[in-house]
Amino acid sequence: MASTIPPIRCSGLLAVALIIRSRDGPRFVFHYPPRPSTEASQEERLYGTELDESESEGSPLDEAGSDESDLEDGGYSLPCHKHLDKEDKPKQKNHVAELNLEGDDHYDKPNGEHVVPWEHLFEFDTTDLESILTPSRAYHKKKFEMSLDPLIFVTYPIHIREDGLWKKKKPKKAKKSSKIEGSEAGAGSGETKFIEEEMKDVILDPKRGDASEDGDDHGGMTMFNIVFILNPRKDQAREKIKDIYEHVIKKFNKALKHAQASANYVWKESEMMLLMKEKAKEERRPMSWLWNKILIKSTLAAAIRDVYYAISVDKIATVRFATKPPLDLSLQVPISNFLMSLPTSTEKAMPGLLVTTANPLINEEGNEDPTHLNKHFALLLLDNESKIVAEIQADDTDLSEPLIECIRLCKPTLSFLQVAQTNAVDVSSLLILAQHLIYWRRAIAIPPLHAREMYIVSPNCDSRKLPAASVAWKKAFPLAPSLPSFLAALSAAPRPFKTFAPSKDHRPTYLDMIAWLIRGGWVTQLRTFAWILVWPEIIYEVQYQLKSEAIEKSKKGNKSRSGSSESTESTDESSAEKHSHTDPSAPLTTEQVAENARLERLADKLAKEAAEAAADFAKMPRPVATEHPSINNSEHLNDIPPYIIKDPHKVSHEESLYIAALAKRFTEPKSKECWTKFTKYFNGCEALEMIALQENRKRKETWGILMSYHEHLLVCKHW
Amino acid sequence: MIQGIFFARFLPQRGTKVVHQSPPGCIVAEPGVDRPRFFDFETMGEYIIPRQGFCNRYVTICDPEDKYRILGHPVCIKDEKYVRNEFMFNFCIVIGVEVDMHPYEAVVRRLASTFTEMEIQNRFLSQEDLSTSADRRSIAALIEIIKEDLNNYNECMIPVDDANTINMKLFPIHRHPPPVKSWHVPISKMKFAEIIDDTWDLTMKKVIAQIDGIKDVRRISHDADVALDLTKIALQHLLYYDSILMLDLFLFGNIYAPAPEINDFIIDKDGMQDECSNYVYINGPRLPKFYLCRLFTSLCTSRTIKEWLKMHLDQGFPVLNYVDVRRFIQFGVIKGLIYRVHKYAVSSQYLASLVTGQSVKIEGGDLLQSYTDGCHCFDQITAERNIGDAKIMDQLRKFPPKGDVEIIYR
Known part of the structure; x- marks a missing residue:
């Protein structure tokens, strides 16, 4: 049995159980796996980007591990009290031992009590669990999170409405009939659609609204819930629970509510399972026999099993409830398909995950937006195209046809916009389809592949997979160099990818190869980022300009001031006027005299300063525009350090002058013309590789223009 | 921060009841106190004093509004001297759902163990109302002090009676550190x-x-x-x-490359450039910070430190005269601005033998063979075998057939 249980990954999911409250009170209906392991989730041993898993030379891990547990409970845990439950403890211990030995079979205790193998889960009796896991109405459609050390139980309980229905009745008949027409077409085939998004709350097809009222026996079921039992690592618990609750637990229970409301599904399945259990108990059947039977007969049990298997290894669960029409449901905890920055040496490793700053979910304003797929990206399928197409065909949903079309049209070398333009399709619907493929882990979005781009071996690639990957590579590209030697070549020195292909005819194959490598997280694009670099010559030029303007101004100012000072009377008059309120004819007070003297001194000083500034300015060498400002070693520039404009979106007055001054330096008309357009990309965050696509220009031409700016850019390359 | 603390008991005639609480009225209504309660206690009662099967363990539960988390450790003491032969109680702490609950686990466990012990000693809990108050503190006062002290000082030391003291401290729970490797x-x-x-x-x-x-x-x-x-x-x-x-081990033959975080340095986030200047410039004239930017951005995946220094020297910038290169690189690595590009050896033959599962000793392959699966960087070989880069390369070249071993920089 144990061998069928998938290895517990970081998900920490131990078991999934269905518990209901019926006429007979709370009932523990079903759980899977039949005998879950209680081991804590496995610790990932790798950190950062390291690959070495060996614990050579006496690992300190074990010791440190026990050491840490000391720290965790602060050294005081409840001492085992012998007198706490004098009789129970040993008995329970017996249980566990016996269960482990032959947990599959029934047996009788010395006192004649019949022990049924499926009436214990972990160290608890299911009769205890069923009472504590049927939360009151206060938890209806709310998160229920309870921990019984070391297990955590999370669920989203669904109660029947006070009016005895499982869903709200549609408000008015008139409205209904009008709706039917419209929804008929969609309802017929659309019932099996991914209820993922449509499941916002109960959206029921009006036709099926009455199903629950046609005399079906509800068995007095007033609530049900699928409980997820977890044992995540403590430091990850909160996050894991949140993810699994939002994406799996809530949706699974909502889907069941839907099925219960429309077809009394949960009760019918539960009743069947409970009857089978009852019968098997009488016949003293082994647990494995019963579980096989239940899984064959009940689609709900099979769904619970499938969800358990998929979610515990972080895969997508696809389940189908055999209601009429059947209800399909796909569940997953979404995973990010790339990393922006490498995990640090104290963070858990995520080897094999693609590392790139090319985030396809960034809107026009540069903010992250999970609903907005960038149209300048390309679609890269994560598996064989024919295999994915076959799978989608097998799903046979409304979306199958368009998805297959989308897969057929999209190429990793073409941006969505280019695909849409060449095939005359609507780009926004193409993006929606692509996003669907990405969400369901069939594809990722990458900057379009191009033979002129550079690709390097990803610092996060999972070399532990090299042996198997080498074999797969050989199969996919029999004539290409071996995987290790190709990676070695790529990693030795970054250069445009086309230089690796022996001839132009090889390029398409080589692009396929790079697609294969990116898919597996082996390589990543080396992208170019730039900031505007202002050399001293330019800075001086701008400063000189500013100074000359200031002197111009002060000259003018002086003139106007001296003009006004000539008519001192008027100022005196005005000041006198102020005093006139008190005494117009009075002679100047001492204060006024002092004030006038002060003003005069100030004016003198200003004039003197202006004269000095003008003299200084006259001494300053006139700025000379040399061909290469970066190597202008003139003496007057020595004290000026080069300057980097951090973000051309928000520039100061001076910075804008620098940019304007630089514009004058470019001789090529195209360079001149594009400078103002391109400057916004020189912020260190936007890859220069994307400019051609974003500006809708030829790649080669764009790079030509960028090269003409080269001297005035600080360039850095990273993924 | 502890929002509330309470002591609940199972009373044979009346069910689960809150006996003491602090602050007053936070769990159940109290005469003369008008304050909103955290949650409806009736709903939560079954998790405070659960069935026997769930007692004597650490139990936590969130309220339906998902605002508060109750941390408790229900205790059930079986003894014939009690009505129904058992005594059940729970000392619970209420914290916000978003608060890290792990430090409080030890506190709750400690409360349970101490009071269990005291109940067994002298029926401290069950005879609360009967005993004289002179020689002992009241439970109400105790939980109040515990809450206040833990919130204010992160610890408490409270003598309860002649024999018992409650000593507790909140410990931050750190993550388990990564394993230490000999080449770190x-x-x-x-x-x-x-x-x-x-x-x-x-x-x-x-x-x-x-x-x-x-x-x-x-x-x-x-x-x-x-x-x-x-x-x-x-x-x-x-x-x-x-x-x-x-x-990592700093050597002039190492390769470092910029990471996207380099942008933080260029835009001088958190005054990083000043911090860097203070750390890396050696005594003497200080260069403008622009040069530090240029030094970082000119690192790349195919340039060793030696080659990088030479490149700058050729461009008329004698880096070594101004900058302590080791400290410069370390600064970049610590801040995550740059990352070390490690060297890995891969032998196709060895990979093939790993696939088939036959770990055949390859002729001529020596001690280094087990390092040639692409998962062991040269630093590791250097540290474990005590040989330098050049010598490793030498030995790897001898692997037959010629050219079997490839070097991947990652």
């Missing part, structure tokens, strides 16, 4: 000399004395005359308390 280089984050004293572990003191940001773990072990595994344990302790960092 520890660098201290604090001045050990100032905090070390005679009570410190001798081995730890020997190891700490060798931490200089240059020596790798293996050398520290050697120079400190401490066994390698003990050295690693000592270092892992320091890592646990976040008092050291682990870096």
Whole structure:
């Protein structure tokens, strides 16, 4: 049995159980796996980007591990009290031992009590669990999170409405009939659609609204819930629970509510399972026999099993409830398909995950937006195209046809916009389809592949997979160099990818190869980022300009001031006027005299300063525009350090002058013309590789223009 | 922060009841107190004093509004002297859902164990109303003090009666540190000399004395005359308390490349450029910070430090005259601005043997063979085999057939 249980990954999911409250009170209906392991989730041993898993030379891990547990409970845990439950403890211990030995079979205790193998889960009796896991109405459609050390139980309980229905009745008949027409077409085939998004709350097809009222026996079921039992690592618990609750637990229970409301599904399945259990108990059947039977007969049990298997290894669960029409449901905890920055040496490793700053979910304003797929990206399928197409065909949903079309049209070398333009399709619907493929882990979005781009071996690639990957590579590209030697070549020195292909005819194959490598997280694009670099010559030029303007101004100012000072009377008059309120004819007070003297001194000083500034300015060498400002070693520039404009979106007055001054330096008309357009990309965050696509220009031409700016850019390359 | 604390009991005639609470009225209504309760206690009662099967363990539950989390440890003491032969109680702490609950686990466990012990000793809980108050503190006062002290001082030391004291402290729970590898280089984050004293572990003191940001773990072990595994344990302790960092072994043949975080340096986030200047410039004239930007951005995946220095020298910038290159690189690595590009050897033959599962000794392959699966960087080989880069390359070249071993930079 144990061998069928998938290895517990970081998900920490131990078991999934269905518990209901019926006429007979709370009932523990079903759980899977039949005998879950209680081991804590496995610790990932790798950190950062390291690959070495060996614990050579006496690992300190074990010791440190026990050491840490000391720290965790602060050294005081409840001492085992012998007198706490004098009789129970040993008995329970017996249980566990016996269960482990032959947990599959029934047996009788010395006192004649019949022990049924499926009436214990972990160290608890299911009769205890069923009472504590049927939360009151206060938890209806709310998160229920309870921990019984070391297990955590999370669920989203669904109660029947006070009016005895499982869903709200549609408000008015008139409205209904009008709706039917419209929804008929969609309802017929659309019932099996991914209820993922449509499941916002109960959206029921009006036709099926009455199903629950046609005399079906509800068995007095007033609530049900699928409980997820977890044992995540403590430091990850909160996050894991949140993810699994939002994406799996809530949706699974909502889907069941839907099925219960429309077809009394949960009760019918539960009743069947409970009857089978009852019968098997009488016949003293082994647990494995019963579980096989239940899984064959009940689609709900099979769904619970499938969800358990998929979610515990972080895969997508696809389940189908055999209601009429059947209800399909796909569940997953979404995973990010790339990393922006490498995990640090104290963070858990995520080897094999693609590392790139090319985030396809960034809107026009540069903010992250999970609903907005960038149209300048390309679609890269994560598996064989024919295999994915076959799978989608097998799903046979409304979306199958368009998805297959989308897969057929999209190429990793073409941006969505280019695909849409060449095939005359609507780009926004193409993006929606692509996003669907990405969400369901069939594809990722990458900057379009191009033979002129550079690709390097990803610092996060999972070399532990090299042996198997080498074999797969050989199969996919029999004539290409071996995987290790190709990676070695790529990693030795970054250069445009086309230089690796022996001839132009090889390029398409080589692009396929790079697609294969990116898919597996082996390589990543080396992208170019730039900031505007202002050399001293330019800075001086701008400063000189500013100074000359200031002197111009002060000259003018002086003139106007001296003009006004000539008519001192008027100022005196005005000041006198102020005093006139008190005494117009009075002679100047001492204060006024002092004030006038002060003003005069100030004016003198200003004039003197202006004269000095003008003299200084006259001494300053006139700025000379040399061909290469970066190597202008003139003496007057020595004290000026080069300057980097951090973000051309928000520039100061001076910075804008620098940019304007630089514009004058470019001789090529195209360079001149594009400078103002391109400057916004020189912020260190936007890859220069994307400019051609974003500006809708030829790649080669764009790079030509960028090269003409080269001297005035600080360039850095990273993924 | 503890929002509330309460003591609940199962009363045979009345069910689960809150006996004492602090602050008043936070769990159940109290005469004369008008304040909103945290949650409806009736709903939560079954998790405060659950069925016997769930007692004597740490139990937590969130309220339906998902605002508060109740941490408790229901205790059930069986004894014939009690009505129904059992006595059930729970000391619970209420915290916000978003608060890290782990430090409080020990507190709740401690409350349960102490009061269980005291109940068994002198029926401290069950006879609360009968005993005279002179020689003991009231439970109401106790929980109030516990809450206040833990919230204000993160610890409490409260004498309860002649025999019992409650001593508790909130400990932050750190993550388990990554394993220490022999080729790592520890660098201290604090001045050990100032905090070390005679009570410190001798081995730890020997190891700490060798931490200089240059020596790798293996050398520290050697120079400190401490066994390698003990050295690693000592270092892992320091890592646990976040008092050291682990870096790579700095050599001029190393390759470093910029990471996207380099942008933080260029835009001078958190005054990083000043911090860097203070750390890396050697005595003498200080260069404008622009040069630091240029030094970082000119690192790349195919340039060793030596080649990088030469490149700058050729461009008329003698880096070594101004900058302590080791400290410069370390600054970049610590801040995550740059990352080390490691060297890995891959033997196709060895990979093939791993696939088939036949770990045949390849003729001519020597001790290094097990390193050629692409998962062991040269630093590791250097540290474990005590040979340098050139010699490793030499030995790898001898692997037959010729050209079998490839070097991947990653």
